[in-house]
Each structure stands twice: as structure tokens, then as C-alpha cells.
Amino acid sequence: MKKLKVLTDQCIGCGACVGIDPEHFDFNEDGLSKVINEENLESESLQEAIEYCPVGIISIENTEEDDSETQNNSSENSCNETQNKTFEDSYNETQNKTSENSFEEQSSRGK
Numbered sequence: 264m265k266k267l268k269v270l271t272d273q274c275i276g277c278g279a280c281v282g283i284d285p286e287h288f289d290f291n292e293d294g295l296s297k298v299i300n301e302e303n304l305e306s307e308s309l310q311e312a313i314e315y316c317p318v319g320i321i322s323i324e325n326t327e328e329d330d331s332e333t334q335n336n337s338s339e340n341s342c343n344e345t346q347n348k349t350f351e352d353s354y355n356e357t358q359n360k361t362s363e364n365s366f367e368e369q370s371s372r373g374k
């Protein structure tokens with residue numbers, strides 16, 4: 264899901280967004296922009312308001328649902344990493360044993 268966001272603490276109260284897209288923006292009690300509607304985020308006037316904000320503080324952001332997907336991916340990755348390491352370790356162990364064994368065999372044959 265997406266969320267419309269205005270960094271109100273950086274707003275200069277020019278009113279461009281409210282003028283261009285009154286469906287999504289209005290002034291708060293301090294005369295700064297605030298979001299009043301989270302619907303219809305694909306609208307042309309919203310895109311225009313984002314474009315015309317002189318301080319560039321209007322954005323459409325992804326919400327937590329997408330974040331949790333990212334977290335799942337990263338835990339999958341670390342699981343794979345662990346698996347790879349384990350495989351590498353056991354491979355190395357096997358190699359060590361094999362070379363040790365053949366060394367022992369050789370030295371016992373030499374006797």
C-alpha cells in the first residue's frame with residue numbers, strides 16, 4: 264500500500280499544493296499543508312502538486328506491508344548464507360579428513 268506524505272515541518276505555506284490539488288491537501292491551523300485524503304493517489308493533480316511544491320516535500324511512500332516483505336527477503340538471504348557456510352565447512356572438513364587419511368595410509372605403507 265502507498266501513503267501520501269508531506270513534511271509539514273519543512274513546508275513554507277506557499278499554498279501551491281492546496282491550489283493545485285484540494286482533493287488531497289488543505290492548510291492546517293498554522294497555515295501549513297496537511298494531507299486530507301489518502302485515496303486516488305494516481306491522480307494527475309496530485310502528481311502536479313508533487314512536481315510544483317517549491318521545497319519538494321510531498322511524496323508517495325510505501326507503507327509497512329512492503330517493509331515486512333523486505334525483512335522476509337533479508338532473513339531468507341541470511342538463512343541461505345548460513346546454509347552456504349555450513350556446506351563450505353563440511354566440504355572443507357571432508358577434504359581435510361581425506362588428505363589426513365591418505366597421509367596416514369601413505370606413512371603406514373612406508374613403514
Ligand code: SF4
Nearest residue numbers: 274275277278280316
Ligand atoms: S506546495 Fe509544498 S511548500 Fe507549498 S504549501 Fe504545499 S507542501 Fe507546503
